[in-house]
Amino acid sequence: MIKKVRESDVNKLIFTLFCLLIATDLSIFLNIPILREVLGVAFFSTVPGLLILSIFQLHKIKFLKKIVLSLALSIAFLMFLGLGINFIYLANIKPFSLVPLLVSLNLTMIGLMLISLKKNKDLAFHQFFNWEMNFENKSISLAIFPIMLPVLAIIGTFLMNKMEYNIIILIMLFLIPFYMVFLLIFKNKTHPSTYPLAIWLISLSLLLLNGLTSNHIFGIDVHHEYTVFNITFSQAFWDVVNNASNAYYLCTSITILPTIYAVLSNINGEYIFKIIYAFIGSLVPLVAYLTFNKYFKNDKAFLAALLIVFQNFFILSLGCTRQLVALLFFFLAVFILFDEEMSDKCRKILLILSIWTVIISHYSTAYVALALLLPIILLPFLKSLMSYLKNIKNKSINFKNFDIMVLIFAFMLVWYGVFAGIQVDAGSGSVEQISSSTASGITADSRDASVLAIFGIGVKSIPNLMSIIANDLIFLAIFIGLLGITIKFKYYREKMDFGFILGIYLFILLLIMFIIVPMVSKLFGAPRIFLQSLIFLAPAFIIGMDEVANLLRKVNLSYVLLFVLLVSLFSCSTYLQYYFYGTPYSPHYDSNGKLRGEYFIYDQEITGAQWLNNSKIDQKIYTDGIGHQRLMLGGIQFNNISQQLFLDNKTIPHGYIYEWNVNIKKGIVYTQLEEEENITNFRNLFTGKFIIYDNGYSRIWE
Structure with a gap:
């Protein structure tokens, strides 16, 4: 059991949280590796919810409930605060650029700390967390x-x-x-x-x-x-x-x-x-x-x-x-x-x-x-x-x-x-x-x-x-x-x-x-x-x-x-x-798994899509029922992509055809999600087309 100390425990805790806020701000502004990634996520995913619970004076709830509620409320806090500053600042100030966002978060966090301090000034440390851990006769x-x-x-x-x-x-x-x-x-x-x-x-x-x-x-x-x-x-x-x-x-x-x-x-x-x-x-x-x-x-x-x-x-x-x-x-x-x-x-x-x-x-x-x-x-x-x-x-x-x-x-x-x-x-x-x-x-x-x-x-x-x-x-x-x-x-x-x-x-x-x-x-x-x-x-x-x-x-x-x-x-x-x-299927541990072929995306597939995007093309890009995922990660707008090519099985007079890893190496296309067919059934679609890009994992026809 964490023992009760003095009535200034909450003062010390709020001061500690304030110091953590400053440390988080510094790690973000100075872009300190690891610290920025850890504190930038961890602090704002835990502390806002903890302060909200303290304002509601929910000190008697069990420690696990308090932790789970703190995390969940912090996530909700970020979403609603984001909504708020989005309509306060509007597009002219760009509310989700670093300075406006961090200033808004800091002001809100300091406000929550002050309210919590006022509401809980006589609270002891062990009451704030309500934590009890005794492993006597239990297996660690x-x-x-x-x-x-x-x-x-x-x-x-x-x-x-x-x-x-x-x-x-x-x-x-x-x-x-x-x-x-x-x-x-x-x-x-x-x-x-x-x-x-x-x-x-x-x-x-x-x-x-x-x-x-x-x-x-x-x-x-x-x-x-x-x-x-x-x-x-x-x-x-x-x-x-x-x-x-x-x-x-x-x-x-x-x-x-x-x-x-x-x-x-x-x-x-x-x-x-x-x-x-x-x-x-x-x-x-x-x-x-x-x-x-x-x-x-x-x-x-x-x-x-x-x-x-x-x-x-x-x-x-x-x-x-x-x-x-x-x-x-x-x-x-x-x-x-x-x-x-x-x-x-x-x-x-x-x-x-x-x-x-x-x-x-x-x-x-x-x-x-x-x-x-x-x-x-x-x-x-x-x-x-x-x-x-x-x-x-x-x-x-x-x-x-x-x-x-x-x-x-x-x-x-x-x-x-x-x-x-x-x-x-x-x-x-x-x-x-x-x-x-x-x-x-x-x-x-x-x-x-x-x-x-x-x-x-x-x-x-x-x-x-x-x-x-x-x-x-x-x-x-x-x-x-x-x-x-x-x-x-x-x-x-x-x-x-x-x-x-x-x-x-x-x-x-x-x-x-x-x-x-x-x-x-x-x-x-x-x-x-x-x-x-x-x-x-x-x-x-x-x-x-x-x-x-x-x-x-x-x-x-x-x-x-x-x-x-x-x-x-x-x-x-x-x-x-x-x-x-003995059937390869898993996307996670089967290198030849059916689902791995569908969902696993290689860097080279994205590279091909980026090459196409950087070429400033102004025509439709055609692919199968899954290839659009690679194209979207390459920066191509979904509206410029058609997934109907192999489903309709009709030749196209204009536009580009994008093939990805499974199309090239296994000769499989997906007319729809989970609907496989052999690419040889669609060779008519490539008649009159020429390869303009090929890196082994992605291929582009014009």
Whole structure:
């Protein structure tokens, strides 16, 4: 325990933070290597949130909650401060150039420090942090061990990128289930703090594994995200007027937030998306663990959080960073909604801030979040309304939480009405497509492939079948949990908040809609929504296996079942079943992997695109369904790129054809994403064309 010293502890702490602020400023202005990168990110990603919590006087909450809230609130702080200074300074002063940004941050930070000092002048140091760490009779080794996992991820991806040496990555992947075994076997020796530390480091290692593969950003949506970041960064201004038709540009999580990090730290933009967002994403399962820990013991909360970490979409989520940020704040909103350590006033303020941050981060995540959270927030009102309508005596309508609703809807009105109208149009367009598809009947084409796979439709190989079975078993466990909650409703009502149980039912209804209603899964992405649903459904997964174990009268059997299901999911989400079956597939450790061919970008591919861009061409550039990623990183505008060449299979009289590594070396083109064809089927497209550039990894025809 950190012991109480004197009443001037907070003075010393605020003075220390002020000195750190000065040190951070100096490292940025003097551009001191390493210090600028570390302090520029670390200070402004932790201290603002810590000061906000101190102003709210949330000193009694547990240390882990305080750390997670500090980090999340700091990220939200940067996004909203960025929005504020963007409209205070406007384009003439360039608000995201170094001096205006740093001056604004310093003034705001000093203001927060002064308010915190006034509010907490009699607070002792140990009360400020509320930290207790006692490893007596507990294993320190189990707490230290997972630190090696992100280290192995960094070393392993470096060796794989440079030498195609995959042993380190495979060792890291095998160590994760082995570590799980030790935690479960020696749970009596495991310190409570070990579980959240393990969750954080496992998730960080898997995100870094994906993020650090290739020297360039890795994924699908992230290339469009990186483009809108570059626009904001190069202009030093979030130009919402001239980019009002770009739904990506209006997500501040991929424009304002990375721009602030880039200006402060001077880190290459691609590595902000590859590394900093990995650290942001690693907070997602940590928030989930804190939420689950209210209803389960540490080990079961740990296993529930792993269900999120082991989702393939989570592991690959650096390919869609705007959703990753939105997911963090949606999970945070759920955690805050059901937390009992905060005062009602603080909980309301932080809940509103979290939902606002979801709204400005990613529109489709916000739509789902609002649809699911609003009924839960309005639960006191809905329950009192039902009682009132039934004419129960002494009952009046309870308008609790209406203040939350008013502020959320007011913000939505401003955000979507003034800035992000195109995001509403995108949502309306999706609804029209769903209605049209529903009217024309149910077809396989109106379902996402992952939804069809649940029923065994579209199985491509034995490893693919193994993945389907592993995921179907997870769904079965959740269904059993839902059944258990329904049958033993009174029992689980005493263990869990009614609002949380309602959230489980609402997400189940949403997932059923994804299966039944045409186009919903295809437009919104079933894996994305399922990952979002796990903040409610992961506990149902735990309950499902507990119910099976109770039915068989073997209580500890639930741990075995949970472990087997989670390891099966983990193996399939990291493509290990393909590796052992002898099918090259993984983007991370298979040099000839199918996905590596699609997503791994070589420097020489970018060089070819840059050569084309520097040639000041004024004609359309044609490529296959994936080549546009390389062209965009080379600085070519997406509007000047056509991905339809091989899909249409029609010769073009004018323009350039861009071939990339897989086209050249493997003779494969992608007519669409994941749709491979042999390039010899399209030789007619090259008739009359001549090679004007070729570096072995990229080739340009005119």
